[in-house]
Amino acid sequence: MGFFFHTGRYFMMLKSVFAKPEKHRIYLRQLFYEIENLGVNSVGIVVIISLFMGGIMTIQFAYSLANPLYPKALVGLGTRDTLLLEFSSTILALIMAGKIGSNITSEIGTMRVTEQIDSLEIMGINSASYLILPKIIAVVFIFPFLYILSAFFGILGGLLTGPIAGVITIPEYIEGIKWLFVPYYITFSIIKSLFFGFLVATVPSYFGYYVQGGALEVGKASTKAVVNTNILILFFDLVLTRLLLT
Amino acid sequence: MIEVKNIYKSFDGKDVLKNISIRFEKGKTNLIIGRSGSGKTVLLKSILGLFDVDSGEIWYDDRNFLTMDQKRRKQMRQEIGMVFQGGALFDSSTVEGNIRFPLDMFTRMTAKEKETRVAFCLNHVNIEKRAFKLFPSEISGGMQKRVAIARAIALNPKYLFCDEPNSGLDPETATVIDELIQNLTHEFQMTTIINTHDMNSVIEIGELVLFISKGEKAWVGTNKEILHSSNQTLNDFIFANKLYAQMRRDVEEG
Ligand SMILES: Nc1ncnc2c1ncn2[C@@H]1O[C@H](COP(=O)(O)OP(=O)(O)OP(=O)(O)O)[C@@H](O)[C@H]1O
Ligand SMILES: [Mg+2]
Numbered sequence: 001m002g003f004f005f006h007t008g009r010y011f012m013m014l015k016s017v018f019a020k021p022e023k024h025r026i027y028l029r030q031l032f033y034e035i036e037n038l039g040v041n042s043v044g045i046v047v048i049i050s051l052f053m054g055g056i057m058t059i060q061f062a063y064s065l066a067n068p069l070y071p072k073a074l075v076g077l078g079t080r081d082t083l084l085l086e087f088s089s090t091i092l093a094l095i096m097a098g099k100i101g102s103n104i105t106s107e108i109g110t111m112r113v114t115e116q117i118d119s120l121e122i123m124g125i126n127s128a129s130y131l132i133l134p135k136i137i138a139v140v141f142i143f144p145f146l147y148i149l150s151a152f153f154g155i156l157g158g159l160l161t162g163p164i165a166g167v168i169t170i171p172e173y174i175e176g177i178k179w180l181f182v183p184y185y186i187t188f189s190i191i192k193s194l195f196f197g198f199l200v201a202t203v204p205s206y207f208g209y210y211v212q213g214g215a216l217e218v219g220k221a222s223t224k225a226v227v228n229t230n231i232l233i234l235f236f237d238l239v240l241t242r243l244l245l246t
Numbered sequence: 247m248i249e250v251k252n253i254y255k256s257f258d259g260k261d262v263l264k265n266i267s268i269r270f271e272k273g274k275t276n277l278i279i280g281r282s283g284s285g286k287t288v289l290l291k292s293i294l295g296l297f298d299v300d301s302g303e304i305w306y307d308d309r310n311f312l313t314m315d316q317k318r319r320k321q322m323r324q325e326i327g328m329v330f331q332g333g334a335l336f337d338s339s340t341v342e343g344n345i346r347f348p349l350d351m352f353t354r355m356t357a358k359e360k361e362t363r364v365a366f367c368l369n370h371v372n373i374e375k376r377a378f379k380l381f382p383s384e385i386s387g388g389m390q391k392r393v394a395i396a397r398a399i400a401l402n403p404k405y406l407f408c409d410e411p412n413s414g415l416d417p418e419t420a421t422v423i424d425e426l427i428q429n430l431t432h433e434f435q436m437t438t439i440i441n442t443h444d445m446n447s448v449i450e451i452g453e454l455v456l457f458i459s460k461g462e463k464a465w466v467g468t469n470k471e472i473l474h475s476s477n478q479t480l481n482d483f484i485f486a487n488k489l490y491a492q493m494r495r496d497v498e499e500g
Contacts, residue, residue, distance in 0.1 A: 110337070114332055115334040118330065123351065
């Protein structure tokens with residue numbers, strides 16, 4: 001029951017989000033603001049997490065592939081493919097749902113409970129479109145870049161950590177990175193990250209836009225938004241992997 | 247002039263407004279008073295179209311608001327200014343930015359003209375120049391209300407709505423806000439509707455007062471008449487405040 005209600009209302013919201021914008025110039029201004037707020041400000045955390053995870057993966061692959069029968073280069077290959085296929089798209093999206101998603105819900109939710117949204121409506125502004133559309137475009141636009149950034153720094157993390165930990169040499173690692181490279185993995189993941197970006201922008205917007213009550217409810221809505229976004233990301237990951245990779 | 251005729255509004259089968267009819271006059275401060283939960287905010291938001299009423303008519307001068315199409319309604323919204331209970335300023339822009347926002351959205355003014363208009367509106371509510379660049383979180387509650395009023399009048403509205411404009415303010419600041427709204431109403435000949443449960447406001451600026459009780463129109467009159475009414479529900483409401491009970495006794499004793 002609740003599921004159908006929310007799904008229905010979510011699509012109703014999207015319908016007004018994609019109505020014709022009032023003033024393009026102001027939307028453009030909002031868009032640049034959101035790209036900076038949601039995208040550029042996420043670069044730091046993406047770089048740090050990816051460096052660490054790349055390093056950790058490399059050490060773990062080296063550990064589990066310690067058998068001398070396996071070529072060392074498998075470590076580089078494993079790190080690369082894990083990053084390209086799953087980590088830099090899906091896991092990164094889960095992390096971004098926590099960072100960007102809760103930010104979106106609390107921003108829009110606060111505007112709702114302090115009547116700022118009513119205030120926009122009174123002025124005759126389509127509040128859903130004005131507030132949410134720039135966020136959707138911004139997040140969908142930046143997600144593929146964050147994916148590439150994450151994959152790059154993840155691989156770099158392995159390159160830096162592997163030799164320091166003494167589990168692999170730089171030439172072995174680089175050989176592994178080039179070995180059996182499938183460019184389609186990148187296409188596949190970029191398609192996924194476009195979907196995930198859409199979810200990370202719209203689901204938290206939905207939870208913020210329809211919040212009722214006060215500051216406490218805004219906090220609860222943020223938590224719900226992150227949990228639901230995560231579940232949807234995993235669900236779409238499953239569906240897209242089945243559709244595009246088999 | 248705004249006129250509502252026989253409006254009904256319920257939430258989930260619970261009647262909140264029952265058969266309200268009233269004519270709010272142009273160039274006057276029209277007050278809606280009543281106990282907490284009596285339906286003041288719902289009435290205001292229904293007139294504004296933020297809630298859909300179940301039945302009845304709403305007229306903005308000679309325009310029937312409920313039968314208008316969405317496009318006309320949107321255009322009409324630009325003739326409406328609204329001051330929300332908490333101010334509802336946009337936190338992410340400065341004082342100046344808040345006033346400029348409706349101008350950006352709805353006018354073709356040049357940057358220079360906008361600047362002049364912003365200054366004009368803020369001067370009218372006695373906000374000093376040095377506060378223009380501050381954010382709403384950096385100014386006091388009374389100032390926020392004044393900025394909210396300035397934003398509401400930015401597009402030169404014909405109709406001004408205020409939901410408890412002086413709640414949460416000290417009596418002196420509350421009086422300042424009331425007078426400000428009244429002066430603006432007279433100066434720009436707006437039809438102003440104000441929700442309040444502050445008896446001071448009623449006495450000060452109640453040029454027309456609608457008293458609602460449990461969603462029904464219980465009394466209509468002016469601030470001059472209100473202290474002499476024989477309506478029991480109204481008297482219970484007004485004279486809950488001992489000071490006004492004393493005033494009434496004084497009046498009766500001459
Ligand atoms: N969105 C809503 N959904 C359901 N019921 C509502 C809604 N808004 C208001 N009500 C109900 O309508 C009644 C009137 O509420 P309203 O907010 O108009 O009171 P009020 O006179 O403005 O009170 P206050 O002086 O406290 O602001 C209340 O019983 C309230 O519970
Ligand atoms: Mg109210």
